[in-house]
Amino acid sequence: MNTVEYKINELFETIQGEGAFTGQPSIFIRLQGCPVACSWCDTKHTWEIELEDKVTKEQIIAKTQETSQWASFSPEQILSLFKVQGFKAKHIVITGGEPCMVDLTPLCQTLEKAGYSCQIETSGTFDVRTTKDCWVTVSPKVNMRGGYEILASAMKRANEIKHPVATEQHVDDLKSLLAKHKVTNTPVYLQPISQKQRATELAIATCIENNWRLSVQVHKYIGIE
Numbered sequence: 001m002n003t004v005e006y007k008i009n010e011l012f013e014t015i016q017g018e019g020a021f022t023g024q025p026s027i028f029i030r031l032q033g034c035p036v037a038c039s040w041c042d043t044k045h046t047w048e049i050e051l052e053d054k055v056t057k058e059q060i061i062a063k064t065q066e067t068s069q070w071a072s073f074s075p076e077q078i079l080s081l082f083k084v085q086g087f088k089a090k091h092i093v094i095t096g097g098e099p100c101m102v103d104l105t106p107l108c109q110t111l112e113k114a115g116y117s118c119q120i121e122t123s124g125t126f127d128v129r130t131t132k133d134c135w136v137t138v139s140p141k142v143n144m145r146g147g148y149e150i151l152a153s154a155m156k157r158a159n160e161i162k163h164p165v166a167t168e169q170h171v172d173d174l175k176s177l178l179a180k181h182k183v184t185n186t187p188v189y190l191q192p193i194s195q196k197q198r199a200t201e202l203a204i205a206t207c208i209e210n211n212w213r214l215s216v217q218v219h220k221y222i223g224i225e
């Protein structure tokens with residue numbers, strides 16, 4: 001039995017819309033807390049962990065709107081919740097917020113033991129603490145307001161690198177980062193920011209030029225969470 005608990009903002013079943021697992025039915029676990037402060041962040045409600053926002057597990061499960069409310073769950077409570085909710089997906093996406101602010105090993109061990117595959121989506125600014133079989137998606141957030149550096153350990157652990165782009169500067173930042181950390185074989189996905197036409201055109205051209213892959217946030221096009 002684990003004594004560790006995780007601060008969860010949201011827990012829901014959907015289709016993974018990004019990166020290598022696009023199209024995969026998945027259970028998303030969104031953790032509360034992120035100090036990275038990306039200007040375009042679409043989950044700003046997950047940034048702060050305020051005690052006054054702590055609610056019951058039932059309130060988190062019943063959530064229908066984006067709020068900064070969170071509740072503590074142990075890995076076993078998360079697992080039993082999947083059964084209560086009748087979730088069918090066998091792939092888990094642990095996201096945030098910044099999930100790697102905490103050690104995810106106990107959570108992933110529990111889930112993997114129960115037959116689930118795990119994926120973490122992280123900004124690469126914290127050490128990735130998880131199981132060896134967990135799929136790690138690093139979406140490096142370079143020069144953000146929070147002032148965090150991308151860690152060499154996170155870049156090394158990445159199974160895929162997913163980079164948001166809107167401008168040439170974003171592409172240059174990514175190329176510098178890959179060169180700095182000598183990343184050559186990890187698949188790279190470019191993701192146009194906010195589905196903007198110019199960002200999408202830039203991403204397509206850059207993917208073709210560098211033999212990278214395009215990730216278009218399918219869930220936003222088909223109108224699911």
Ligand code: SF4
Nearest residue numbers: 034037038041097123
């Ligand atoms: S790392 Fe993710 S959650 Fe944190 S500010 Fe950036 S986009 Fe938002």
